[in-house]
Amino acid sequence: MQLDHVDRLILERGYRLAFPQSVETTYHAYRSRFRRRLSTAMLGPTLVCYNVFLVVDYVLLPETFRLSVALHFLLVSPIIILSSLCMQSDCDPRTQDVCTALGPLAMIGQIMVIYSYSASEAAQHYHYLAIFVLIYMNLLFRMEYWHAIVASAFALMVYVGTLIVAGAPLPVLVIGMMASAAAAYLSLSGNRQIQRDARHGFLRRMQDKLRIEEAKTEASRDALTGLFNRRRLEAVFAELALGSSSSTIAILMIDVDHFKQFNDQNGHLAGDLCLREIADLLVRLTRRDRDLVVRFGGEEFLVLLRSTSPDDALRIAERIRMEIEGLGMRHADGETAITVSIGAMVDDVRTVSPETLIAAADAALYAAKQAGRNRVWPPPPPDPAGDLSESLEGNEREGVGHPLQNLKPFRNEVADVAIV
Structure with missing residues (x-):
């Protein structure tokens, strides 16, 4: 009704x-x-x-x-x-x-x-x-x-x-x-x-x-992109912590590379349009009935994937990175494409606090930026099927993974910030 x-x-x-x-x-x-x-x-x-x-x-x-x-x-x-x-x-x-x-x-x-x-x-x-x-x-x-x-x-x-x-x-x-x-x-x-x-x-x-x-829904949504905000994210974390089914989740922290520069050179209206385009793409690439896409703040987005293994989470993150780069949005020079850096973390929300999960994904995001931006961290494994879209359907494999424990930094200074 x-x-x-x-x-x-x-x-x-x-x-x-x-x-x-x-x-x-x-x-x-x-x-x-x-x-x-x-x-x-x-x-x-x-x-x-x-x-x-x-x-x-x-x-x-x-x-x-x-x-x-x-x-x-x-x-x-x-x-x-x-x-x-x-x-x-x-x-x-x-x-x-x-x-x-x-x-x-x-x-x-x-x-x-x-x-x-x-x-x-x-x-x-x-x-x-x-x-x-x-x-x-x-x-x-x-x-x-x-x-x-x-x-x-x-x-x-x-x-x-x-x-x-x-x-x-x-x-x-x-x-x-x-x-x-x-x-x-x-x-x-x-x-x-x-x-x-x-x-x-x-x-x-x-x-x-x-x-x-309707008021509750509006209060839990971001006005610019229409995505959920942190209020909804907290509610979902609470539901998962109390649930009886599998609570293994993947957190993808996504940040638009050089967005301040894009905003300054192209204007705030172009910046808003860029964020909306990325938000729409994230919604299309996730399962609406199971996953959650959140505007975390500014040019940062968070994607919560339920019942997703570490390898699949990294493959999905790589798919997202490639799709955003393929949107064709350019900086003011007309050549540099809009890209994103993504940090990933997988764990059981019933044993690890939401703050720890987000902090770990954020640390991985920082590692991706330190490694040169426009990349996923940890680096995703090769897709055996050669089709990243299959990862978006998820699988039912159980198990808790810590991808950040296997970080292989590109430079010595990356290791200090990437391990949580």
Whole structure:
């Protein structure tokens, strides 16, 4: 679900009785949790209120009191309990509303059965209890509007049909029909407004949630290149340290050679364009679902490769170096190509701190610059397949490597800074 889609639904009031299918599915998943909690919360009060009305049966219709007690405790109360238990299962909205309506419809049925069996004149007042149950069903159980209409129509058929079959006096029949119809209309109107408010509230919650997520995403991205920044890098390190799967990672520290000179001679706009081009290339050359590309600062980039062996990490670094050199970006002299120097480090993030990993990769980067720039350090091994692109798919070989322990400096002064 996208934020602009939610904003459009709110603006166009596209939430009145139904969402587009993709949103409707999310809404019903959200509502199902609420409905289950509501059903559990309503079970006790419903049973208590319903069975307390046995006092009315005892006072108005004592001749059918035993039958009423039997229907209350042996039929209707078990139906209410079973319908509540049914609501706790993962079922579709229609099934949920069928379970919801069973209890109130059973109550109405019980009331009308007692009315039809009673010969007392007081029974002409007893059947009005069914109208209260109808209102209770439509307003408190939060059924979907169209399902509430069907349940109400069924309840009215039972109510009016029983009055006719039982031979209710004409004034009682007319008042009963008008009162039940008015109760159904008003309670359904309230149900419709409740459903609209619920859908609008859902959209507002989703809007707030998506805005927060969008703000978090923006806070973890670099404004110039669109790459992630150090905030996201720290979060990924934390996830890897807590993960149960392999946490062997490779860190590639990448620095654009002579970038200050390029920026001064070509201008800051050209420098920004250069960084964006390199950022786009790094994203294309890594696995989006597993790896992470970060603008580390200034003209420095960091690439985190998961489940990558030392040899593959160095081959990937060499591939990146070659691709960037092949972009064709030139310094002001028109001849010197933009190049990068890359330092690599591979280790287990659960045994070595992120700071140590980054410091080791940074030391290797410094060694690459001291060795003449436009190179990877440590030097990558020959690619046996002759195709560096295969390294980007990674492999599942386990093992922790320390490429920096095998540094072979080009000059004596390099060794002092390269070993970590």
